[in-house]
Amino acid sequence: MNAKDQRPVEINECDVLIVGAGPVGLTLANTLGLAGVSVLVLEKLDSIIDYPRAIGIDDESLRTLQAAGLAEKVQAHITPDHWMRFYTASGQCFASIEPRTDEFGWSRRNAFIQPQVDAILYQGLQRFPQVQVLLGQELQQFSQNDSGVSAEIKDSSGQQRILRAKYMVACDGGNSLIRRTLNVGFEGRTKPNQWIVVDVRNDPLGTPHVGMHCDPERPYVSAALPHGIRRFEFMVMPGETEEELSKPENLAQLMRKVVADPDKVDYIRKRVYTHNARLANQFRVNRVLLAGDAAHIMPVWQGQGYNSGMRDASNLAWKMAMVVKGQAGPSLLDSYEQERRSHARSMIHLSEVAGDIFAPESHTAAKVRDTLMLALNAVPPVKQYFAEMRFKPMPRYEQGVVLHQTATQNQGHKTPLAGLLNRSGDTPFSRLLGLMAEKKESLFGRLVHGLEAPQPSPIGRMFIQPKVSTPDGETVRLDDLIGLNFAIIAWGTDPSYGMDEATLSFWKSLGARFIRVMPVGQMQHSSPTREGVLTIGDAQGRIKDWFGAQNKSIVFVRPDRFVAALASPQEVSSVTRQLAGALHAQLPSTQEAFA
Template structure:
């Protein structure tokens, strides 16, 4: 008896295939979706992960939510200005990290509930007919050519599907099949100790902020989260297992360290985690790119795993959109690894250092930590450096899709600020609301188009650029003498004037991810724009103007 013939795989096609419906994949899909790019998101699970994971959301990530129009939707699931406090074994607070800066428009540190934020991103995809999400799809293999990537999928019924894509982004976590299939290294270390994470509803403590308790017997973390959730994290000691620790009597013993009545709780979930510090050997191979945990994983102690993934999404998505739309050459995508890999490594190193502060590998290191923390009280400038999170390495790109700065103190390669501005309609809004998802040429006081030829203006308009003149807000009442393409805004807080006053330039060329790609004055802006066009690998595509207007 002959066997039934194997069904012909269902053929699907897309511009960009994303494997993994975690936060990074969802964010990239939202950005590409609003650019009109055809996206297919592939997830092996049958729904989004619902258990709590990351708890720290920074200002850069909130700015990325803002870029896809979802900041207002995620804010109800956050606690802004969330402080991080390190305690000695005797309970003395030796580091109270609560930076108050809001230079990027949002609180620097925020607590949040990741499953709810992921749901906001997923619901955001419903806005786009050009984005599809395929749950219960297992990636079996893929192959790429010079022009495409073909993914071989299997659905929940075992039926094969072939997804043809122009590009593939692997957002499939630390055990990434995409990365392993490409034989890309993932070098680093795995921490010798695991941690058990316990999430409790109806917070039995209620105290705000997050506390990292440097107990030499068993270090632990106590964190207040939105919606009345309390997270505890306890180091797992040698010989202990998740099964053993999860037994009621052992869970009661753990919680007895931090609660007067460990029996009176509403347990949401407990899980054991291993902390890894690993970095992919490269972030791109041909038409396949890696992002988020597939490219780098780090310990949780600075809350930067999630946020580093958001930086990947913000950096990669606009570049991929340009390439798909025919506005830039494929080689623009090389700048993704150039710009992101070094900073991801810096965040890994910082997270490892913070873990050693919480739980030093050796007892004498804990004694040294406590002594140094005591001395910091007598060195205010040094103390402020640590407590205001200036120790956190902010992204600054020195090569990639930008005009290489000759001055090491230049603002080129750094994120542009986002203060409130006053529009000509009389509304006070954050600056990015004026820019949208576009490039911006921002000028203090002067006409940003004055030094540009008609051809240059047309070329930058084809990229969807916003030409913005910033003025003292009282000057908005005067008639405009700027070009017809210029948007005028008032500097309500004086921060933009202050930003430009620190340098010798009056015009900033800002990328869609809000990083400064170049600086100029009216007499040099034309030259700077031409240099940036070369750095962006921009193409004189005949349909460029049409595409830009279509997705504006």
């Protein structure tokens, strides 16, 4: 044995080991840090990645960053209300995605520059003495048993170290070593065509949105980004290579499609990408969990790869914190896969469909698409359907930490678009849909599949985030009053009033927030509540509208802002007991509650 082999092995221990310092790993580390969990973040590179990748961040991700205490800082690098418009080869707009609502407290579509936001996430970890980042350290192998995970890592000098953790999260990308070591399948498809991405400074166009130019000769994207950056993406045609396209004369030929003088473009970088659509067969193997690209990768066309990873971090962080702190049993982590995997599949499907519509496989299909979409765009309900981004499948958890009502549900209804398609019969619309079917089902039919759904219950869906008034007269976003906690929110009444001592003690042990909401004008004349109940004013009237659509007046909101259950004031204790079961948590005994 040589001297190098005889060097002592340093052992580091933590609650959670996160492998990969990308946005998902950094977000998860920040959120766990706020929860008081000890974390080691392992990154094989010597620094976090500094080149642009994702360019779209949605309202759900901004809400996740808000929960991590960083949303305000990233606003300097975000362009809100970033519309996406689709154009025919002749330059005619046939669809425009322009959501203008802010149900979750932030604008729904936003442009951003990922390295700048990643840097904020990285710097945010300095707030937590129990969170450490190990750069330039590569995972070699790992093992797990009933007590935890042991990981062997190595730095660039060859020095080895052992890390031990209660749990490990694989945020190590689409080629995840951890996923492959676990023999977890990663099924899906790779598109045969590639795209060359060109980022430039000193935006040569200056228009503020995203243009999806569906030219069958060579589809391309033009996207305005913050700080005068613009991204162009051009399809790589058969027989072309990255090396050839990157030559100045060929790149100038590409850019001549979009700028007046390609010789005056200030290039940042050029890179060729292949679009993949893949989903891991499982997201948890005992004490190891997969998140972000390690669990799912998808084409870029709806900007959901980054945002799906952020949903993973938001869903997993609070559950992992409860488990490692002994507030819930390990089986709670099973709900992560139950809740996230099906929605990740839906986002992959949406991204594939959007790509197929943007760049169909033949000129004939492109002409049919243009004719159909221009016709549909003339129908106000259809135009509104696309503009408001109603086609985006929002997360709704059917299993996991949710208590779905078994009582009478609202009857199903058909959306205007579904009704239109059902009434079309043997019309030009229906014949055009048939022509678009190059496979078993049409591209457009796939996009609107499932529209005839029942009126959605709020259970398993994200709760709204309006602005509210505090007793001190401030106007703030609702989440800023909740923090990384459960919230029991009631309209007009004390949500804790009907709770017995055991259930009240249970929620207090978790740090839950009890919130009573009322019209702002009533706050000065409100009746007394139990100690610890916060009374707030419904500054925008949205919470009243939300409760007005329900048949229950108390909502149980999870730390990731999803609705876990609804209850009437007299049901809060029984519902709490059911939720404790879903959380794999124990309620205190009567003696403990009174102690």
